[in-house]
Amino acid sequence: MSGARGSIKEGDQKKKARKHGSRNPVLVRGIGRYSRSAMYARRAMYKRKTKAPVTKVEKKIKERAPAKVVKTVGGDKNGGTRVVKLRKLPRYYPTEDVPRKLRSHGIKPFSQHRRKLRKSISPGTVLILLTGRHRGKRVVFLKQLGTGLLLVTGPLALNRVPLRRAHQKFCIATTTKVDISSVKIPKTLTDTYFKKKKLRRPKHQEGEIFDTEKEKYQLTEQRKADQKAVDSQLLPLIKKVPQLKGYLRSTFCLSNGVYPHKLVF
Amino acid sequence: MCLCIFGFDLFCSIINCVFKRFVEIGRVAFIAFGPHEGKLVAIVDVIDQNRALVDGPCTGVKRQAMPFKCLQLTDYVIKVPHSARQKYVRRAWEKAEINKKWEESSWAKKIEARKKRATMSDFDRYKVMKAKKMRNKIIKHELKKLQKAASQKKA
Numbered sequence: 001m002s003g004a005r006g007s008i009k010e011g012d013q014k015k016k017a018r019k020h021g022s023r024n025p026v027l028v029r030g031i032g033r034y035s036r037s038a039m040y041a042r043r044a045m046y047k048r049k050t051k052a053p054v055t056k057v058e059k060k061i062k063e064r065a066p067a068k069v070v071k072t073v074g075g076d077k078n079g080g081t082r083v084v085k086l087r088k089l090p091r092y093y094p095t096e097d098v099p100r101k102l103r104s105h106g107i108k109p110f111s112q113h114r115r116k117l118r119k120s121i122s123p124g125t126v127l128i129l130l131t132g133r134h135r136g137k138r139v140v141f142l143k144q145l146g147t148g149l150l151l152v153t154g155p156l157a158l159n160r161v162p163l164r165r166a167h168q169k170f171c172i173a174t175t176t177k178v179d180i181s182s183v184k185i186p187k188t189l190t191d192t193y194f195k196k197k198k199l200r201r202p203k204h205q206e207g208e209i210f211d212t213e214k215e216k217y218q219l220t221e222q223r224k225a226d227q228k229a230v231d232s233q234l235l236p237l238i239k240k241v242p243q244l245k246g247y248l249r250s251t252f253c254l255s256n257g258v259y260p261h262k263l264v265f
Numbered sequence: 266m267c268l269c270i271f272g273f274d275l276f277c278s279i280i281n282c283v284f285k286r287f288v289e290i291g292r293v294a295f296i297a298f299g300p301h302e303g304k305l306v307a308i309v310d311v312i313d314q315n316r317a318l319v320d321g322p323c324t325g326v327k328r329q330a331m332p333f334k335c336l337q338l339t340d341y342v343i344k345v346p347h348s349a350r351q352k353y354v355r356r357a358w359e360k361a362e363i364n365k366k367w368e369e370s371s372w373a374k375k376i377e378a379r380k381k382r383a384t385m386s387d388f389d390r391y392k393v394m395k396a397k398k399m400r401n402k403i404i405k406h407e408l409k410k411l412q413k414a415a416s417q418k419k420a
């Protein structure tokens with residue numbers, strides 16, 4: 001209350017003058033003799049009305065961060081922008097015993113998913129592709145890419161399978177392995193490198209709606225160069241193992257009496 | 266598989282014999298299923314119609330009763346008196362060199378081949394295919410040569 005002087009001023013005035021005790025005698029504990037306004041006069045606060053030049057700094061602090069952000073949204077006929085609140089109201093008021101978890105609790109976006117790789121697949125393993133235009137072909141596994149897909153190569157000279165992505169679930173991993181530790185794979189081979197390009201701006205009702213521009217795949221020089229770089233390192237390693245070259249050239253097929261669940265790959 | 270306590274005349278005339286392997290004391294049998302699958306034992310005694318006392322000291326089978334159903338008789342017999350103790354069964358077994366004879370028999374070799382085939386990897390299967398192909402090629406080549414020689418001889 002209006003008892004002791006501010007401790008901040010104590011240090012200041014020590015040099016100048018001895019501090020005065022409380023000018024407000026205590027009647028009963030917690031109650032002083034003089035009121036707040038009387039104390040104002042007794043302490044001569046009317047003489048001590050200095051204002052610190054805080055204006056500029058204060059103004060800066062006063063500026064609050066924006067509460068809303070306007071974000072652009074793709075697609076047409078939807079207004080183009082959305083207003084997103086940055087300071088949201090709480091989603092839990094402590095009336096419930098346990099705070100309720102959001103429906104999306106633990107749901108991560110695809111980029112943050114945990115990628116797994118089967119124990120039987122390691123760099124240099126020979127895989128048998130099961131789907132796609134290269135089904136049945138035996139192929140060498142190089143590495144797992146960021147999205148979890150497997151980077152795989154024929155090599156091109158043996159079975160016409162280029163540097164390509166393959167899905168783990170649609171491959172059989174054989175126990176045959178090539179020692180790939182000395183092969184350097186160019187760092188440019190990532191998912192974005194292999195991603196299919198979509199160049200389709202649908203001009204509505206232009207007559208030919210299904211006329212997609214880039215239907216045919218165009219081979220680029222960079223692809224050829226990368227293929228050459230990897231294969232030139234791989235082929236001598238393959239040639240060292242007897243009969244492996246012919247093995248990679250052949251395709252896998254089932255015939256009478258061959259049951260996949262009984263085969264050891 | 267027949268119990269032959271009464272002598273051979275019951276089932277086997279001198280020329281016309283249907284059964285060649287009999288359950289007798291000392292008959293070496295192959296265990297077809299159960300915990301000791303694939304091992305050899307000697308029949309030491311017969312307990313009743315369905316069970317035998319069996320012992321395999323050199324093949325890791327403890328002396329025990331075993332039903333006939335899971336035994337398959339082999340060609341080998343060791344000379345051992347009935348209910349002989351394990352020490353003597355072992356002695357007779359080693360004297361007859363049953364383990365060595367078994368390894369050389371085609372029965373054991375077939376089992377071994379089956380095991381190898383089951384654990385073949387995809388690459389091994391490819392190599393086998395190539396080897397078979399080459400072998401057949403050679404055989405056909407020789408055959409053709411002989412045929413040609415024979416046809417030329419005729420002409």
